[in-house]
Amino acid sequence: xxxxAPDRHGLDARIxxxxxxxxxxxxxxxxxxxVIGVLGPNGGGKTTTVLALAGVLRLDEGHVxxxxxxxxxxxxxxxxxxxxxxxxxxxSLLFPHLRALDNVAYGPRSRGVDRRTARERAGVExxxxxxxxxxxxxxxxxSSGQQARVALARALATDPALLLLDEPLAALDPDTRARTRSxxxxxxxxxxxxxxxxxxxxxxxxxxxxxxxxxxxxxxTQAGTPSDxxxxxxxxxxxxxxxxxxxxxxxxxxGHVRTLDGxxxxxxxxxxxxxxxxxxxxxVSLHQHEPEGSPRNTWRLRIxxxxxxxxxxxxxxxxxxxxxxxxxxxxxxxxxxxVGREVWAAVKATEVRTYPR
Numbered sequence: 001x002x003x004x005a006p007d008r009h010g011l012d013a014r015i016x017x018x019x020x021x022x023x024x025x026x027x028x029x030x031x032x033x034x035v036i037g038v039l040g041p042n043g044g045g046k047t048t049t050v051l052a053l054a055g056v057l058r059l060d061e062g063h064v065x066x067x068x069x070x071x072x073x074x075x076x077x078x079x080x081x082x083x084x085x086x087x088x089x090x091x092s093l094l095f096p097h098l099r100a101l102d103n104v105a106y107g108p109r110s111r112g113v114d115r116r117t118a119r120e121r122a123g124v125e126x127x128x129x130x131x132x133x134x135x136x137x138x139x140x141x142x143s144s145g146q147q148a149r150v151a152l153a154r155a156l157a158t159d160p161a162l163l164l165l166d167e168p169l170a171a172l173d174p175d176t177r178a179r180t181r182s183x184x185x186x187x188x189x190x191x192x193x194x195x196x197x198x199x200x201x202x203x204x205x206x207x208x209x210x211x212x213x214x215x216x217x218x219x220x221t222q223a224g225t226p227s228d229x230x231x232x233x234x235x236x237x238x239x240x241x242x243x244x245x246x247x248x249x250x251x252x253x254x255g256h257v258r259t260l261d262g263x264x265x266x267x268x269x270x271x272x273x274x275x276x277x278x279x280x281x282x283x284v285s286l287h288q289h290e291p292e293g294s295p296r297n298t299w300r301l302r303i304x305x306x307x308x309x310x311x312x313x314x315x316x317x318x319x320x321x322x323x324x325x326x327x328x329x330x331x332x333x334x335x336x337x338x339v340g341r342e343v344w345a346a347v348k349a350t351e352v353r354t355y356p357r
Contacts, residue, residue: 010034011162011194014062015052024048024218025062028196030211032067035188035195037209037226039202041237045218046198050164053196054087055080066194067161081111086155086163090170092147094139100126100150101135107157118157125153129187145176149183156191163188163195169204181207202241206230214238232355234276245279245323251354263321266296267352274357281314283351284325286335287344295346299323303341306332313337317345 011030018024024045030036040046051057053064055071055078063073066085071078086107094103104122109115126135129149139147148168155163168184169177185208188195199205205212206226214222214229214237221235233239239246247259255270257277265277285291291298301323305316313332315325323345327337335343 037205086160092151281326
């Protein structure tokens with residue numbers, strides 16, 4: 001359960017500005033204690049949004065209001081040091097010559113807090129992230145995961161109303177990332193302010209965020225709870241993030257779904273008109289020969305990619321209905337699944353879901 005501070009108003013922002021070739025127009029709202037996950041392709045406007053919230057970039061139009069205070073609008077622009085904001089990046093940016101305690105104390109010290117009080121607060125924050133025994137360690141003596149937690153403690157030591165996390169786990173190896181993600185989730189659950197988390201990693205977003213916002217070409221293409229997004233993705237990028245085959249299509253009352261590229265898919269749950277159609281990769285079976293029996297969807301497709309993921313493989317297929325299939329490693333060997341080879345793909349009509357676009 002997340003902790004919300006009393007009498008706080010949360011975040012209400014409309015970020016409108018031009019940066020390079022991208023025209024950004026992104027609205028974000030959150031209650032105190034909420035974590036907003038912001039996702040999108042490179043160059044789509046995610047980092048621009050974070051920098052505008054931090055006060056590094058000025059708005060062309062729009063507003064930023066936090067806890068009922070106006071940080072930016074058509075007449076007002078508070079610079080970063082005037083905003084109750086904490087920032088954590090992929091690079092922890094710790095001072096190499098300072099102990100962990102003094103790295104964290106730097107945050108409140110930079111806001112005018114005296115040395116003794118700042119160090120006391122730093123000790124509290126290090127304890128909260130599980131590093132009470134590392135206060136005297138310098139960055140080179142800490143693991144990458146511990147460095148990330150020190151950076152988080154520093155960002156929170158100033159009591160920010162808004163915490164901005166820009167790819168905070170991106171520099172970590174997979175094992176360290178998993179452990180640090182768990183630590184981060186625990187700490188954020190006890191944080192009373194609003195957190196904006198920018199990430200490329202679907203697992204980070206789905207496990208840490210209460211609400212997801214997808215930003216593509218400077219615009220919000222979808223927003224909702226993780227369960228909403230998982231159930232009904234509404235752009236090709238979102239479909240990729242949540243791991244579904246997604247098609248913009250036209251459906252009829254007979255269960256025929258025609259993709260915009262002309263491919264035909266059959267479903268047992270028809271939706272008429274403009275629809276999105278989804279197929280889970282795990283529902284796609286691959287065969288050397290045209291399959292017989294119950295599948296109502298079969299296509300002969302060419303293998304464009306083979307990507308190993310633990311004990312399974314994701315097979316990218318191109319043709320009349322482009323697909324990603326998820327199969328076992330045994331299937332890769334048994335079927336001789338190699339780039340360039342043609343195979344038959346089959347999907348049961350019951351596995352195809354449609355919903356209005």
